[in-house]
Every structure is written in structure tokens, then in C-alpha cells.
Amino acid sequence: MSKQNIVKVGIVQFASAPEKNLAKAAAQCRAAAADGAQIICLQELFRSDYFCVTEDHQNFALAESIPGESTASLSAVAKETGAVIIASLFEKRVPGLYHNTAAVLDADGQLLGTYRKMHIPDDPAFYEKFYFTPGDQGFKVFNTRHGRVGVLVCWDQWFPEAARLTALRGADILFYPTAIGWADGEQPEIRRAQHDAWRTIQRSHAIANGVFVVSVNRVGRENGLEFWGGSFACDPFGEMLCEAAHDREETRVVELDLADIDRTRTHWPFLRDRRTDAYGDLTRRFID
Amino acid sequence: MSKQNIVKVGIVQFASAPEKNLAKAAAQCRAAAADGAQIICLQELFRSDYFCVTEDHQNFALAESIPGESTASLSAVAKETGAVIIASLFEKRVPGLYHNTAAVLDADGQLLGTYRKMHIPDDPAFYEKFYFTPGDQGFKVFNTRHGRVGVLVCWDQWFPEAARLTALRGADILFYPTAIGWADGEQPEIRRAQHDAWRTIQRSHAIANGVFVVSVNRVGRENGLEFWGGSFACDPFGEMLCEAAHDREETRVVELDLADIDRTRTHWPFLRDRRTDAYGDLTRRFID
Numbered sequence: 001m002s003k004q005n006i007v008k009v010g011i012v013q014f015a016s017a018p019e020k021n022l023a024k025a026a027a028q029c030r031a032a033a034a035d036g037a038q039i040i041c042l043q044e045l046f047r048s049d050y051f052c053v054t055e056d057h058q059n060f061a062l063a064e065s066i067p068g069e070s071t072a073s074l075s076a077v078a079k080e081t082g083a084v085i086i087a088s089l090f091e092k093r094v095p096g097l098y099h100n101t102a103a104v105l106d107a108d109g110q111l112l113g114t115y116r117k118m119h120i121p122d123d124p125a126f127y128e129k130f131y132f133t134p135g136d137q138g139f140k141v142f143n144t145r146h147g148r149v150g151v152l153v154c155w156d157q158w159f160p161e162a163a164r165l166t167a168l169r170g171a172d173i174l175f176y177p178t179a180i181g182w183a184d185g186e187q188p189e190i191r192r193a194q195h196d197a198w199r200t201i202q203r204s205h206a207i208a209n210g211v212f213v214v215s216v217n218r219v220g221r222e223n224g225l226e227f228w229g230g231s232f233a234c235d236p237f238g239e240m241l242c243e244a245a246h247d248r249e250e251t252r253v254v255e256l257d258l259a260d261i262d263r264t265r266t267h268w269p270f271l272r273d274r275r276t277d278a279y280g281d282l283t284r285r286f287i288d
Numbered sequence: 289m290s291k292q293n294i295v296k297v298g299i300v301q302f303a304s305a306p307e308k309n310l311a312k313a314a315a316q317c318r319a320a321a322a323d324g325a326q327i328i329c330l331q332e333l334f335r336s337d338y339f340c341v342t343e344d345h346q347n348f349a350l351a352e353s354i355p356g357e358s359t360a361s362l363s364a365v366a367k368e369t370g371a372v373i374i375a376s377l378f379e380k381r382v383p384g385l386y387h388n389t390a391a392v393l394d395a396d397g398q399l400l401g402t403y404r405k406m407h408i409p410d411d412p413a414f415y416e417k418f419y420f421t422p423g424d425q426g427f428k429v430f431n432t433r434h435g436r437v438g439v440l441v442c443w444d445q446w447f448p449e450a451a452r453l454t455a456l457r458g459a460d461i462l463f464y465p466t467a468i469g470w471a472d473g474e475q476p477e478i479r480r481a482q483h484d485a486w487r488t489i490q491r492s493h494a495i496a497n498g499v500f501v502v503s504v505n506r507v508g509r510e511n512g513l514e515f516w517g518g519s520f521a522c523d524p525f526g527e528m529l530c531e532a533a534h535d536r537e538e539t540r541v542v543e544l545d546l547a548d549i550d551r552t553r554t555h556w557p558f559l560r561d562r563r564t565d566a567y568g569d570l571t572r573r574f575i576d
Contacts (some may be wrong), residue, residue, distance in 0.1 A: 119561045160448030161567050168575045197495050204492030207485050273407050282570045287456045
């Protein structure tokens with residue numbers, strides 16, 4: 001196994017303090033890079049509190065263009081540190097058209113591209129369909145200086161199709177910037193089951209596709225929600241490599257050995273055996 | 289919640305003793321039914337030892353027609369007990385055409401239909417591509433007297449597409465007759481990881497689709513393999529309802545509350561949000 005297969009990934013999990021979030025993100029990216037991180041992922045919509053907790057037209061003022069203020073600022077950090085940065089932003093595309101978008105900033109500071117969240121939730125306290133138009137760019141891979149990465153966002157986590165299509169485009173690592181939490185008053189047993197399902201479905205994407213999965217979640221209380229942290233990285237067989245706490249900010253750097261992809265897929269050759277001839281109905285809503 | 293939503297499922301996990309397997313299966317189906325089981329699943333290729341451990345033309349003599357001896361025998365048990373029986377068999381369709389097929393026997397003893405394993409493995413000691421032609425019937429649901437069940441077989445477990453397509457056809461419970469085990473000499477840490485990945489990927493199908501998953505595995509040593517048992521049932525959020533031991537035969541009956549499907553899907557409405565417009569490339573092998 002040669003050293004060139006090793007990629008160090010930075011996970012930045014923090015509690016929102018809106019006025020400080022951009023500076024905080026930049027500082028934690030620098031800290032992760034100082035610790036060797038080559039690809040760093042920030043949590044979903046890191047610039048602000050999770051505003052989708054209500055439907056309020058005022059919140060559209062939080063959106064920004066891409067490229068814009070956030071990408072300019074983080075591009076400078078990427079260039080300075082030589083690390084790729086994945087930044088989840090509230091994108092204003094044109095008036096009346098907003099997306100939940102991840103910007104991928106390459107190690108030289110260039111905006112390599114964006115992924116617009118394809119699956120949009122809508123749940124009490126997660127009113128995202130009010131704010132975000134579903135992505136129209138499909139599933140993508142970004143050939144960054146430090147690796148081929150796929151980016152998906154939060155609710156996308158629950159859809160095996162999203163992970164599969166991103167892996168089929170050649171992604172070695174799937175990043176999921178995320179904002180998921182428990183509602184006030186939920187019982188401990190419900191909380192445990194929710195976190196466990198979230199962790200399980202994402203680990204399953206690693207297993208099914210033979211890719212690394214890195215999930216970066218918010219932490220801390222905001223407006224009746226307790227974001228559960230628990231950011232993690234797992235290997236191509238779903239084995240946990242690191243897992244952050246539920247109750248505190250953490251910046252973690254984890255080493256991924258990309259040669260594990262080849263080893264795992266050779267021993268568990270699922271890509272060989274997919275019945276592509278029989279999957280056409282996956283484009284149907286239901287098969288009545 | 290009305291009583292009519294409850295379905296009792298029987299899991300029959302045993303060690304192969306080829307001459308006795310049919311009688312053993314019948315006896316354990318009767319035992320499960322006596323304990324209230326309404327839908328009973330047997331392990332993969334329960335009639336014989338797991339013969340795919342080598343490529344040997346003699347083994348084709350183990351195959352049988354469907355309907356045939358096994359279905360006749362188990363149909364009588366189904367009729368006698370009023371339980372649905374899912375029987376995984378080595379099907380001889382015509383000379384030179386063999387399948388790994390699950391027969392679904394309804395509670396009145398009628399052969400409701402068959403599912404022919406769609407994804408065929410081929411690995412040292414699991415030389416299934418030598419024996420089995422991949423299924424040509426696609427993914428199916430069976431409207432049994434006791435519930436709408438989907439049947440998938442072993443290697444299908446690793447493919448989210450199979451679970452999704454079966455759920456989209458209206459299955460409430462996915463059954464997986466299975467024969468998976470550890471090779472002699474594998475380290476304990478590897479064994480743990482393999483079992484954990486197997487359990488995780490199947491729980492993920494429950495979560496992604498909001499269905500129950502029931503997996504029935506062999507147990508015991510055969511020809512350098514140690515089948516790891518661990519048969520289980522989980523609910524539509526992937527929560528374990530029962531889990532058998534790794535090292536002994538077990539017949540278990542577990543109660544499923546089908547109303548959990550509606551509750552779970554209402555709170556986690558993944559079917560609502562699938563991007564069916566963007567999944568066309570799932571029929572591709574890879575997207576270069």
C-alpha cells in the first residue's frame with residue numbers, strides 16, 4: 001500500500017452562532033488543515049441557524065449567490081491551506097429560485113462546481129420545500145486535487161439511488177453535509193432509534209457501493225431542535241473510522257486509505273452483479 | 289391499532305443434515321405454526337448442504353422441478369397448518385437451465401408463485417454462477433392469504449435496487465432466505481465486520497423502503513464454511529425485533545404490526561420524495 005492512497009479528511013461539526021459562523025468555519029478549516037486535512041467538509045447551511053424551522057419570507061434574505069461572499073472567503077482559506085473545502089450554502093440563483101447547494105472549492109481556491117440538493121424534505125420544523133427548489137443538475141462527482149468526491153446533502157442520505165448514482169460516476173468518497181436533530185420532547189428511545197437509522201442508512205451506502213462515507217452534522221440547540229452531531233466517517237465496508245459526540249463541537253481529521261475501495265470491491269463485487277437489465281422501473285413512483 | 293394488522297412470522301434456522309432436511313423443515317414449520325406463525329420462511333437451498341462450495345456437475349442431480357417433491361410435501365404442511373411457507377429450492381427448469389428459486393406456498397397449500405434469484409454471486413466457495421441462471425422474472429410481490437410479501441434470496445441482500453423494486457410493487461415484508469457464512473481461518477475481527485455489514489445492509493432496506501425485513505440464514509459447519517445463523521426480523525425503521533444465535537438451530541416466531549409501515553412512512557416519507565426523474569442512469573453499469 002503506497003502512501004499516495006492516503007487522504008486525510010476534515011470534519012467540522014459546530015454549534016451555530018450566526019454572526020460568527022463564517023469566521024468559525026474558516027478557523028476550523030485552518031485548524032483541520034494544520035492537522036493534515038486535505039478535504040474538509042462543513043455542516044449543512046453552516047452560515048446561519050437552521051432557518052427552515054419556520055416558513056418565513058424574511059429568511060430568503062439569508063441566501064447568497066455562488067460564487068459569492070462565502071465562497072470568496074473560503075476559497076482564500078482553501079488556497080492558503082491547500083485543502084479542498086465543501087461548503088453547504090443557501091444559494092440564490094435568481095429572484096424566486098433558491099437551492100440548498102454545496103460548493104466544492106478546490107485546493108487552489110477555484111470553485112470546482114456545485115451540487116444542488118436533489119431530495120428536499122418537508123416535515124414539521126424542516127420546511128425545506130418552502131425554501132429550496134430541488135436540484136436540476138443531477139448527481140455529480142468532483143475531481144478535486146485530493147480525490148474524486150461526491151457530495152450529497154442531508155435528506156439525500158435516505159435514498160440509496162443518490163449514493164449509487166454518485167458512486168457510479170466514480171466518486172471514492174461521499175460527503176453528506178447535514179442538519180438533523182431531535183425535536184424537543186421526543187423520548188430517549190425514539191431519539192436513539194432515529195440516530196441509529198440515520199447512521200445505518202449511510203453506512204449501507206458505503207457497503208452497497210464500496211465507497212467511503214463522511215457525514216458532517218450540526219450540533220447544539222436551536223429553536224426547539226437539538227442537532228445531534230455524531231458526524232462520522234466510515235470505510236467501504238461500512239466500518240466506522242471516527243464518530244463525533246452528540247453534545248459538543250468537534251473538528252476531526254481522519255485518514256482514509258483509498259486502496260480499501262479496490263480491496264473491498266474485489267472481495268465484495270456488487271458492481272459486477274447489478275442487474276442493470278432489470279432496474280428500469282426504478283424511475284417509477286410506484287408499481288401498481 | 290386493530291388486531292388484524294398483526295402478522296406472526298416464523299423463522300426456521302437449522303443445520304443441514306441432507307437426508308433429514310425435508311422432514312426437519314416440515315417439522316419446524318409445524319412447530320412455528322403451532323406457536324402462531326402465519327408466514328414461515330426456510331433458509332436458502334434448505335434441502336441439501338450448500339453444494340455451491342465446489343463446481344461439480346454431479347450436484348445438478350440435486351435439482352428438482354417446481355412444482356415437485358419439495359413443494360408437494362410443504363404444500364401439505366401449509367394446508368394442514370394454514371401457514372404460508374417460503375421454500376428456497378434448487379430448481380431444474382429444463383435440462384441445462386437451473387435457478388436458485390424461492391417457492392411461495394399459500395396458506396391453502398397452493399403454489400402461489402416463484403421468485404428466481406436475480407443476483408448470483410461467485411466467490412471462492414460460493415460458485416453460484418456455475419449452477420444458477422440469473423432470474424428472468426424480475427422482482428415480485430406475492431399476495432398471500434396472510435400478507436403481501438416480497439421474496440429475495442441471499443446475494444440480493446446487497447443490492448438496494450432489489451429491495452426498492454420489490455417494495456414498489458407493494459410488499460410489506462421482504463423475506464431473504466440465505467446461506468452466508470465465514471470461511472475457515474478468517475480472523476474474528478473480519479468475521480464480526482462481515483456479519484455487521486450483512487446485518488446493516490438489510491436493515492437499511494427496511495429503513496429506505498419502510499418495510500419489514502426478515503432474513504433466514506443457515507447455521508452450522510459444512511465443508512470449510514461456518515454458516516453464521518443470526519436470522520433476524522426488523523421493523524420498517526430498521527429496529528431489530530428478534531435475532532437468532534450464531535451457533536445453534538432456532539425456530540422463532542415474531543409478531544409484526546403491519547400498521548408500523550403506515551406510521552413509519554408517514555413520519556419518514558421517502559417514497560414521496562424520490563427523484564424518479566433523475567434515476568434513469570441506474571440502468572447503467574458505470575457512468576464513465
